[in-house]
Amino acid sequence: MFALVDGNNFYCSCERVFQPRLQGRPMVVLSNNDGCAIARSDESKQLGIKMGAPFFQIKDLERTAGLVALSANFTLYGDMSARMMSLAAEMGPEQEIYSIDESFIGLAGVRKTEITQRAWDTRTKILQWTGIPTCVGIGSTKTLAKLANYIAKTTDRKPGSYPVRLGKVCNLVDLNDRQRRLLYENTAIGEVWGIGRRISKQLESSGVETIWQFMQLDAGTVRSRWSVVLERTWRELHGQSCISIEEAAAKKEIAHTRSFGHPVTEITELASAITEFATRAAAKARKQNSNVGQVLVFARTSPFRVKDTQYSRSIVVPLSRPCADTLQITSAALAGLKRLYKPGINYCKAGVMLLDLQDAAIHQSELGLFDIEDAEKSKRLMKAIDAVTDRFGHGSIQLGAALLGKKKWEKRQERRTPHYTTSLAEVAIARA
Ligand SMILES: [Mg+2]
Known part of the structure; x- marks a missing residue:
């Protein structure tokens, strides 16, 4: 239960x-x-x-x-x-x-x-x-x-x-069976956890609109016409537990993306943002013990600034060897940025996504004799960076590239309420 x-x-x-x-x-x-x-x-x-x-x-x-x-x-x-x-x-x-x-x-x-x-x-x-x-x-x-x-x-x-x-x-x-059936008959299949809009459209077009109707299909049909994943959902609805607590596996990709407070046109400024995104994402990868195979970087204009020339581009840069090293991930992201950058554009959003994640423990055993020394060096450096960050907060230790731009891209928060519960200076005051 x-x-x-x-x-x-x-x-x-x-x-x-x-x-x-x-x-x-x-x-x-x-x-x-x-x-x-x-x-x-x-x-x-x-x-x-x-x-x-x-x-x-x-x-x-x-x-x-x-x-x-x-x-x-x-x-x-x-x-x-x-x-x-x-x-x-x-x-x-x-x-x-x-x-x-x-x-x-x-x-x-x-x-x-x-x-x-x-x-x-x-x-x-x-x-x-x-x-x-x-x-x-x-x-x-x-x-x-x-x-x-x-x-x-x-x-x-x-x-x-x-x-x-x-x-x-x-x-x-x-509830008893009749009461439950009534609920299932009155609830659209699209409301079920894990059934996205695409699948629910497909189900609807084959006459399956409610949860009850979906449950009347047989497991084999669900698997062969759709997928094992949907079959798992079907079983879960029938009360067979397939998704256990703590099963939520490590994420398959890590994203760090942001809209900018103001449009950014200079590459140094974009590079500063991308460096910070990549740094954060790399730290997340290390936290979940993943190595990264590919680094995606993107930048784009805002569809709401209709007078601006619209531009959107993303580039995936493979790493020569999967790792979770901030320096390597960041330089891959910056290499991607250099390739996609076009001057004269008002960039409003950019991001870094780490793809092709692999279990770091498994990867370690596949390293060649000559790679091991480099890998060990990188690991020690990352450990030190993570320790500093844990103790003094994000941004306390940074790559130089992050400091180049003027940080115009950073968030604009004119309407933020106070940090009531975490900052003594901003605590709520009651007046009689
Ligand atoms: Mg909620």
């Missing part, structure tokens, strides 16, 4: 904890340079604001509908997340943090009759201690827990969609 504890409109909820006046008002949180909406409250969803909507397109709503738009305050969200996660962890013996506001709780050993009450207690405690509202979904597999969470959330958000008693906490295991 699994529970999924998920923060409602998480970024917006974090902001509301410290600004209760935002309660009930339409609000959005903007991406790192105030470019577009990355989180929406229920009220702003009702205004028709779409995920990723460019800010300039919805700015009018500040005046006409009382919309509040804030810069993302990731320091605050990260900290609130840690608090929420530590409370959620109390619900069962195992926890897998799935995203900044979602964690799966493994419920092995918890008595079945106690689970629903436990979920309510956890929810109440998180709300009282942190101010973050959550929904809890419970099922016999992770896919079902995720589905139950969707039902718990949607029941509140869209009254009439499901029976009221399934709101906030939904335990599918407590």
Whole structure:
């Protein structure tokens, strides 16, 4: 049995904890340079604001509908997340943090009759201690827990969609077959975890629109017509657990991309950004013990600056030998940048993606005799860099190229709320 504890409109909820006046008002949180909406409250969803909507397109709503738009305050969200996660962890013996506001709780050993009450207690405690509202979904597999969470959330958000008693906490295991069937018949297949838009379109065109209809197919058909992955989802919906806790494997690619605060045209400035992205990405690769085979670098203009000459290009640079060395990864990224750079262009977004990741432990044993010395040297240097970064923070030790540009590309955050919980200078002040 699994529970999924998920923060409602998480970024917006974090902001509301410290600004209760935002309660009930339409609000959005903007991406790192105030470019577009990355989180929406229920009220702003009702205004028709779409995920990723460019800010300039919805700015009018500040005046006409009382919309509040804030810069993302990731320091605050990260900290609130840690608090929420530590409370959620109390619900069962195992926890897998799935995203900044979602964690799966493994419920092995918890008595079945106690689970629903436990979920309510956890929810109440998180709300009282942190101010973050959550929904809890419970099922016999992770896919079902995720589905139950969707039902718990949607029941509140869209009254009439499901029976009221399934709101906030939904335990599918407590229901009988008939009740469950009714839910599955009333839920589109596209709402199932792992079924993307492409697959759900394919399913729909062959007459499979609801979860119930999908479950009536047989496993063999699902596998042969679609994939083993979809078959796994089918089995999970039937209550056969295929995705265990902590199975979330190391990521297959690592990306570090950013929109710039202002358009960038000079190559030195782009190089400074790319150097920093590559440095961060390389550190992530080392953290998950991966070696990198290919480095992708891209830069592009903004489709919203219609008068600018549009340009978008990405280049993949293979490394001569897979590694997780910041120097090699960065010089590959910079070599790619040199090839794609065109003067006179207003670049608005760029990024580095590390591809072709391989287990560093396996790779080590394949090194030739003469490579080993180089590899050892690099490893010691990276260890030192990581130690400095861990202790003094990102940017405390940098490659020279990162300092060349004037950092105009760095994020613009004119609307950020204070770091309430992590900086004494910015702590909330109560006035009588
Ligand atoms: Mg959420």
